Amino acid sequence: MSPAPANPAPALAHWIDSPDALRARLASPPARIGLDTEFIRERTYWPKLALVQIALPQADGGIDILLVDPLVPGMNEALAPVLADTSVLKIMHSPSEDLIALRQACGEVPRPLFDTQAAAALAGVGAGLGYQKLVAEITGVALAKGETRSDWMRRPLSPSQLEYAADDVLHLFELHDALTAKLDALGRTAWLQADMARTVELAVEDPIDRWPHLGMRSAQFIDRNAQARLLRLLRWRDSHAREADLPRSWVLDNELAATLARTVPTSRDAVADAIRAHPKGPRKLVDAIWTALGTPLDDEADAPDATIAERRDKSRIKALQDAVSRRAAELGVADAVLASRRTLEPLLDTGEWPDALQGWRREQLEAALAPLLRR
Numbered sequence: 001m002s003p004a005p006a007n008p009a010p011a012l013a014h015w016i017d018s019p020d021a022l023r024a025r026l027a028s029p030p031a032r033i034g035l036d037t038e039f040i041r042e043r044t045y046w047p048k049l050a051l052v053q054i055a056l057p058q059a060d061g062g063i064d065i066l067l068v069d070p071l072v073p074g075m076n077e078a079l080a081p082v083l084a085d086t087s088v089l090k091i092m093h094s095p096s097e098d099l100i101a102l103r104q105a106c107g108e109v110p111r112p113l114f115d116t117q118a119a120a121a122l123a124g125v126g127a128g129l130g131y132q133k134l135v136a137e138i139t140g141v142a143l144a145k146g147e148t149r150s151d152w153m154r155r156p157l158s159p160s161q162l163e164y165a166a167d168d169v170l171h172l173f174e175l176h177d178a179l180t181a182k183l184d185a186l187g188r189t190a191w192l193q194a195d196m197a198r199t200v201e202l203a204v205e206d207p208i209d210r211w212p213h214l215g216m217r218s219a220q221f222i223d224r225n226a227q228a229r230l231l232r233l234l235r236w237r238d239s240h241a242r243e244a245d246l247p248r249s250w251v252l253d254n255e256l257a258a259t260l261a262r263t264v265p266t267s268r269d270a271v272a273d274a275i276r277a278h279p280k281g282p283r284k285l286v287d288a289i290w291t292a293l294g295t296p297l298d299d300e301a302d303a304p305d306a307t308i309a310e311r312r313d314k315s316r317i318k319a320l321q322d323a324v325s326r327r328a329a330e331l332g333v334a335d336a337v338l339a340s341r342r343t344l345e346p347l348l349d350t351g352e353w354p355d356a357l358q359g360w361r362r363e364q365l366e367a368a369l370a371p372l373l374r375r
Contacts, residue, residue, distance in 0.1 A: 012062070012063075012064050012065065013065040013066075013162060013163075014064065014066055015069070016067060016068045016069065017069045017075075019072065019074040019075050022068060022078045025064075025066055029082050029085060029087075029088045030056060030057055031089065032057070032089040032090075032114075033054055033056060033088055033089070033090060034091050034169035034172030034173060035053070035090045035091065035095075035169065036053045036093070036098065036169050036172075037098045037102065038053075038152040038165060039097065039152070040151075041097070043246075044245050044247070045242055045244070045246055045247060045248070046104045046242075047097050047100055047101035047104070048101070049076070049101045049104070049105040050071070050153050051067065051068070051152050052066075052079060053066070053165050053166065054169065055091075055169035055170065055172055055173065057173060063170065065166045065170065067165055067166065070105055076105045076106045083106055083108040083111075084108045086111060086112060089113075089114055090114070091114045091116065091173065091175070092110070093115065093116045093131045093134070093172065094115065094116075094117040094130075095113070096199065096203070099113075099199070103203060103204070103206075109203045112200075113196045113199060114180075114196065115192075115195075115196060115199065116134060116175040117134065118192060118195055118196070119175075119176075119179040119180075119182075119183060119192050120134055120137075120175075120179060121333060121337045122186075122192055122333065122337065123182035123188070124333050125137060125179070125182070127334035128336075131143075131168065134175060135174075138175055139171055139175075143171075144164060144167070194359050194360060208235065208239065208242075209238065211303055212235065213227055213230045213231045213234055213306055214304060214306055216230070216234075216257075218254075219306035219307075220309050220310050221310075222261065224305060225264075226261050226262050227261070227303065228297075228303065229260070230257060230258060230261035231300055232292050232300070233260060233289065234257060235292075235297065236288070236292035237251050237252045237257065240285075240288065250282075251282060252285070255278075256274075259278070260274060260275075265293050265294065268286065271289060272286045275289065304346075304349070312345065312349070317345065319372050320347070320348060320372055320373075321335070323368040324338050324339045324344070324365065324368075324369075327364060327368055331364070338361055339357055339361065343356045343357050347373070351373055
């Protein structure tokens with residue numbers, strides 16, 4: 001464990017249920033804020049913002065914490081300017097879904113961004129560490145975990161919920177200071193900045209997966225025509241789920257999508273019968289599914305063949321993984337910080353470096369991987 005710095009001065013938590021009160025608090029924003037959210041995503045496609053926590057540093061070394069109620073009309077509009085203010089650094093922990101929740105509610109993605117989880121991974125502190133574990137590692141403070149599955153939409157929130165929410169931003173400045181020092185010493189600050197720019201870009205664009213069939217194991221055992229039908233269904237499902245704000249599985253179950261894709265649809269009635277026979281079949285969407293099945297996509301001829309996963313030379317993938325592991329050990333980081341198997345597979349298949357491996361990762365890996373790709 002790293003030496004524990006002095007604990008921050010006692011924080012004051014303020015419940016903010018007025019847009020004017022929020023604007024007053026943020027009228028002269030500091031150079032950095034700690035930021036977190038609570039949201040729910042059980043019955044919707046998009047995460048629903050339920051609470052926003054903001055830590056504000058004070059001149060005396062203390063921390064003010066704003067617990068902002070986004071369910072109040074006008075609150076999200078009052079929050080948007082500070083999210084968009086590029087002179088204010090937003091310090092967050094593993095914020096990918098928080099970014100989407102804020103974008104949907106406020107129309108803005110927080111930028112510039114400092115992700116303490118990503119920073120810890122690049123600094124060699126640990127990959128994928130949760131907030132509580134990272135706080136314990138850096139500060140020695142043990143945080144409670146009691147409200148992780150709480151109902152954040154209820155009002156009023158309980159005292160334990162408010163305390164848990166405040167704790168989620170209380171130590172972000174300490175983490176930022178400690179991790180920034182480590183990254184600077186290692187010469188990796190630019191690595192984090194590049195990763196943060198990509199994180200923000202992906203949250204802004206939030207693209208639909210172009211080849212979702214590759215993520216389904218059943219696609220590895222069907223022919224190219226059936227894969228094309230599966231791709232059509234999955235692309236349609238994603239678009240419909242977004243528009244209707246429903247979980248993907250509520251629109252079309254993976255098992256049913258694969259069943260429908262395996263055989264050439266002979267008629268609408270045949271498709272309707274297959275949907276009715278499935279326990280999760282969306283009977284109201286028969287016409288849309290029938291249309292999707294029979295409508296070729298402009299780019300489906302370019303779709304990667306999912307069966308390549310079964311035919312791929314596993315020894316070559318293992319060789320790439322071993323090379324990544326050796327370089328990661330030299331850098332003192334986890335293998336996954338450099339490259340995962342999922343990012344190495346398309347590199348092996350096509351010889352083209354995917355976006356996820358561009359920039360500093362390619363600089364660190366190309367010398368080791370290039371000879372293996374030429375075999």
